[in-house]
Every structure is written in structure tokens, then in C-alpha cells.
Amino acid sequence: MTAGYGARARPVETVQRAIAVLHELAASPVDLGHKEIASRTGINGSTVSRLLSTLVSDELVSRVEATGYFRLGPRLVELGNAALARVDIREQCRPHLEALTEATGETTTLSVPYREGTITVDFVQSPSSVRSVAEVGRPSIAHATATGKVFLAYTDSALPSVLAEYTDRTITDSRTLEAQITEIRQQGWAQAVGERELGLNAIACPVLSATGLRAIIGIQGPAQRFGPKAMRTAAGLLRDHCLAVSHPSSGASSAPG
Numbered sequence: 001m002t003a004g005y006g007a008r009a010r011p012v013e014t015v016q017r018a019i020a021v022l023h024e025l026a027a028s029p030v031d032l033g034h035k036e037i038a039s040r041t042g043i044n045g046s047t048v049s050r051l052l053s054t055l056v057s058d059e060l061v062s063r064v065e066a067t068g069y070f071r072l073g074p075r076l077v078e079l080g081n082a083a084l085a086r087v088d089i090r091e092q093c094r095p096h097l098e099a100l101t102e103a104t105g106e107t108t109t110l111s112v113p114y115r116e117g118t119i120t121v122d123f124v125q126s127p128s129s130v131r132s133v134a135e136v137g138r139p140s141i142a143h144a145t146a147t148g149k150v151f152l153a154y155t156d157s158a159l160p161s162v163l164a165e166y167t168d169r170t171i172t173d174s175r176t177l178e179a180q181i182t183e184i185r186q187q188g189w190a191q192a193v194g195e196r197e198l199g200l201n202a203i204a205c206p207v208l209s210a211t212g213l214r215a216i217i218g219i220q221g222p223a224q225r226f227g228p229k230a231m232r233t234a235a236g237l238l239r240d241h242c243l244a245v246s247h248p249s250s251g252a253s254s255a256p257g
Contacts, residue, residue: 017043018051022072025061031069080137089215089245090122093207096217096241097124104234106221107132111147111204114139116157118147118216132200132220141196143177144170146204147216149190153181154206154213169194189235194223201226203235205242217242 020041025032034052038045052070055061059075090110097108101124111118123134140148143163152159159181163172171177184190189205202220206213219234220226226234 014051017041017047018055021048021051021055022060022076025070025072031064031067031071033067033069037070089207092245093215093217094122094124096245097122100124100217100219100234100238100241101126103237104219104221104226104230106219106226106234107134109134109147109218109220111140111216111218113151113155113213113215116160117142118151126221128225130222130225132202132222134220141166144192144196146190146192146202146220147218149181149184149192150204150206150216151213152177153184153190154208166196167194167198169198171195188239191231191235193228199223201231203231203238205235205238206246207242208246210247214246 020043021037024037024040032040034048035045037043037052038048041048043051052061052063056063056070056073059073062071062073063069064071089112093110097110100106100108105126105128107126108124109120110122111120118140120134120136120138120140122136125131125134140151141164142148142152142157142160144166151157159174159177163170163174163177165172171180180190189203191201191203193201199222200220201223202218204216204218207215207217217238219238221230
């Protein structure tokens with residue numbers, strides 16, 4: 001490893017501040033003015049103005065002429081696509097996503113471990129007019145999504161200390177979640193029934209490597225069509241496809257430890 005990279009490397013404060021600005025713009029559902037960005041990040045206003053000017057010059061941030069406010073720029077899409085293109089798991093799993101959507105009629109997703117959960121890196125949309133809409137870059141919620149539960153079952157990550165309630169179906173009791181994680185390890189797949197969003201059901205299954213969880217393939221759809229029977233039927237097909245892209249010696253039907 002090149003010297004200077006890693007936990008002991010000293011961060012560059014200017015870069016950290018620029019990253020903080022980008023994170024704030026990404027988190028906001030609306031465009032932001034430089035004063036509001038300064039207030040939210042705790043960075044001096046004049047520094048924020050200089051950072052924005054630099055980021056705008058490379059189209060990492062865009063300035064809306066009509067309002068003078070700022071939003072994330074198109075250059076980030078290019079960079080994001082370039083990064084995702086290097087995730088070879090997408091190329092390997094894409095035919096399986098397409099086959100699963102063709103077989104089930106529902107939206108299929110590919111997620112990879114990210115921080116304390118997973119993030120969507122690819123999907124194939126359902127051809128139906130009423131369908132679940134996937135989004136690249138969307139993170140899972142560990143206790144309220146099928147992909148998040150697979151992450152908990154197939155990694156050494158601790159269960160969330162706080163189980164936020166998103167719907168009246170969300171698991172908010174740690175013992176109930178622990179029992180479900182144990183079941184997921186035994187059966188090899190997870191489900192979420194209206195737990196993050198009412199009316200949205202999903203199943204997910206791990207893609208394993210020799211060292212652990214590599215990715216997660218999921219199927220999601222509206223509850224009125226993708227109900228318990230359809231989910232159980234799809235689960236067997238989903239497991240077959242995940243086994244096909246798992247490492248031969250990974251033991252894809254069981255979790256670590």
C-alpha cells in the first residue's frame with residue numbers, strides 16, 4: 001500500500017469542507033443558498049462561497065440562475081457512472097436481474113454492502129404500469145427492508161440500536177428482529193412486507209464470495225400483486241440465480257458463524 005494512505009493519513013481540511021458541502025446538497029430535497037449551506041455545515045460563509053465557486057467551475061455543483069441557489073451538478077452523474085462501471089458484480093448479475101424480472105414481472109435490484117447496510121447499484125424495472133420504482137444509490141434500512149435484513153444476517157454487523165418505525169408493519173422490537181435474522185440464515189432469503197413503505201413487498205437473497213457477503217439481489221413489487229404466495233414462489237427462483245453467481249466454495253445457503 002502506498003505510504004500516506006489509510007487511517008493515519010492526515011485529512012485535507014479544504015477537501016473535507018468541500019465534501020461537507022456536497023453531502024449537504026445531496027441531503028436537501030430543495031436547492032440551497034450559500035448562507036443556508038454555511039449555517040448547516042458550520043463553515044464560514046466566505047469559505048462556502050469559494051468552495052461553491054470551485055465546485056461550480058467543474059460542474060460538480062450547479063447554480064440556478066433564476067434563484068442564485070445551488071444543487072448537485074451533472075458532473076457527479078458522470079463520475080458516479082464511471083465508479084459503478086468498475087463494480088464488476090453489476091456485469092455478472094445483470095443477466096440474472098433481467099431473467100428474474102422476465103419470470104416474475106416485478107422489479108429486480110442489485111445492492112452491495114455500504115457502510116452499515118447496502119446501496120442499490122443496478123436494477124431492472126418491472127414492465128407493468130403499476131410497479132415498484134427502484135433507484136440507483138438508494139441505501140437500505142437494515143431492519144425495514146429485505147436487502148437490509150440479508151445484510152444483517154450475512155455479516156458480523158450488530159443489530160441497529162434504534163429500530164425506527166416507518167409503517168405500522170416495521171419491526172421495532174429487537175427480539176423479533178433477532179428471531180427473523182435467525183430464520184433468514186436458515187432459509188437463505190429475507191422478506192419485507194410493507195415495512196419501509198405500505199403497499200410495497202420485497203424479497204432478497206445473498207450473493208456470497210469465499211470471504212462473505214458480496215452482493216444482494218432483490219425482487220420488489222406492489223402488495224396487491226406481489227403477495228405472500230407470489231413471494232414464496234419467486235424466492236426459490238431468486239435463490240437459484242444467487243447461487244449461480246456465488247463463489248462455489250462460499251456455502252451460499254448459510255450465513256457466517
